[in-house]
Amino acid sequence: MNKQAVQKLKLLASGILSRFEENKDLFLEVSGSCQSGTVSYPFSLIFDGEQYVLTFQKESTRGVFSELFHSLVSQANLYDELELTYADRTGRLMLRADNKNVTTKSDNKVAEVSKGEEKHLISPKAANKLLTVLDFVSDNGKLKNTHVRKFTQAEHFIELLVPYLKKLPSDREIMVYDLACGKSYLSFFLNFYLCDVMKRRCRIIGVDIREDVVEASKKIRDELKYYNMDFYCADILEFAPPTRMDVAISLHACDVATDFAIAAAVNNGAQIAAIAPCCHKEFLPTIGNEEMPYLFENGIFKKRFSDLLTDIYRVKTLEEHGYSVTATEFVSPLETPKNLLILAEKANHSTISNEATRQIKQTFSVDPILEKLIF
Numbered sequence: 246m247n248k249q250a251v252q253k254l255k256l257l258a259s260g261i262l263s264r265f266e267e268n269k270d271l272f273l274e275v276s277g278s279c280q281s282g283t284v285s286y287p288f289s290l291i292f293d294g295e296q297y298v299l300t301f302q303k304e305s306t307r308g309v310f311s312e313l314f315h316s317l318v319s320q321a322n323l324y325d326e327l328e329l330t331y332a333d334r335t336g337r338l339m340l341r342a343d344n345k346n347v348t349t350k351s352d353n354k355v356a357e358v359s360k361g362e363e364k365h366l367i368s369p370k371a372a373n374k375l376l377t378v379l380d381f382v383s384d385n386g387k388l389k390n391t392h393v394r395k396f397t398q399a400e401h402f403i404e405l406l407v408p409y410l411k412k413l414p415s416d417r418e419i420m421v422y423d424l425a426c427g428k429s430y431l432s433f434f435l436n437f438y439l440c441d442v443m444k445r446r447c448r449i450i451g452v453d454i455r456e457d458v459v460e461a462s463k464k465i466r467d468e469l470k471y472y473n474m475d476f477y478c479a480d481i482l483e484f485a486p487p488t489r490m491d492v493a494i495s496l497h498a499c500d501v502a503t504d505f506a507i508a509a510a511v512n513n514g515a516q517i518a519a520i521a522p523c524c525h526k527e528f529l530p531t532i533g534n535e536e537m538p539y540l541f542e543n544g545i546f547k548k549r550f551s552d553l554l555t556d557i558y559r560v561k562t563l564e565e566h567g568y569s570v571t572a573t574e575f576v577s578p579l580e581t582p583k584n585l586l587i588l589a590e591k592a593n594h595s596t597i598s599n600e601a602t603r604q605i606k607q608t609f610s611v612d613p614i615l616e617k618l619i620f
């Protein structure tokens with residue numbers, strides 16, 4: 246290849262290097278070949294979980310990505326032609342160079358759902374590796390009956406969240422925190438949807454108080470090579486997020502842990518909070534009203550009223566802190582009775598009066614922990 250072509254190639258290669266620096270954790274591989282006459286010399290540059298490995302001319306070299314990539318590109322002058330594909334989870338960039346031309350082409354089309362899978366937001370076919378590692382599919386690639394419910398919950402949760410995610414600035418990583426992540430299957434699906442389907446850069450951080458589920462999540466992350474995900478063993482109450490929090494998600498955080506998640510979202514200025522509450526225990530021991538004692542005569546009504554009031558209090562608290570809030574059933578109550586999704590988006594208006602929460606506390610003799618957690 247002549248000097249001019251090599252120079253142009255190096256310029257375009259420096260663009261690839263910047264893309265790598267920005268999307269390091271989403272990197273998949275560099276592959277291609279150098280041609281000399283009719284002979285082709287394939288190469289690949291991958292991350293093996295610990296180091297980058299360049300394989301070229303039957304030799305493997307380990308080291309830093311930028312140095313290996315440089316050494317590959319700087320050998321181009323020895324060949325007639327070079328074809329290289331840089332792939333990360335948000336798309337591919339193809340580079341072709343010979344004496345006549347140096348060209349690039351990118352392919353970051355939003356993934357299409359294949360025929361027969363239209364009812365899915367996440368195509369089980371496209372997400373086969375993810376579903377296999379999560380143990381959601383059997384050998385024939387079909388969702389296991391035992392896991393359909395969890396998959397549907399995650400899909401519907403994400404489906405309702407996506408319109409909000411689309412409004413976030415597209416020029417920076419979306420920072421998502423999954424509070425009380427458990428084994429993090431919701432986070433793994435969201436990560437797949439954001440990166441592999443929406444082609445958006447994101448970082449997802451899961452937090453859970455149980456060490457075993459955090460370790461299990463890390464193992465799955467490593468197996469999937471989802472290096473843009475991290476997990477912390479911590480109480481949400483005490484957890485200090487290492488980065489900005491754009492989005493807080495929480496699926497079935499036990500009892501008041503849901504309030505811890507809401508407080509973490511508000512205190513850390515999350516733009517979006519998507520919270521599906523779990524069991525409710527907090528209001529039941531004290532709830533009552535002297536003027537309307539009949540509301541609480543029946544044990545089931547008392548329990549249901551107390552659960553409902555807890556969630557109304559949560560919604561009103563979010564509104565009082567400047568969020569615009571909707572509450573919807575994200576799956577059928579036949580799937581799970583814990584099917585409420587509170588979706589809150591930071592609105593432009595400033596905080597509003599705390600009249601609603603004050604009234605709830607006074608009228609029904611409850612003393613919500615959430616009030617004490619937000620500062």
Ligand SMILES: C[S@@+](CC[C@H](N)C(=O)[O-])C[C@H]1O[C@@H](n2cnc3c(N)ncnc32)[C@H](O)[C@@H]1O
Pocket residue numbers: 424425426427428429430431452453454455458479480481482495496497498499502505523
């Ligand atoms: C019902 S599981 C839900 C897990 C996961 N979100 C899911 O939907 O599969 C509730 C999780 O909340 C976690 N948890 C409860 N209290 C917590 C707290 N204070 N801080 C962090 N995690 C908590 C538990 O360890 C458990 O993993």
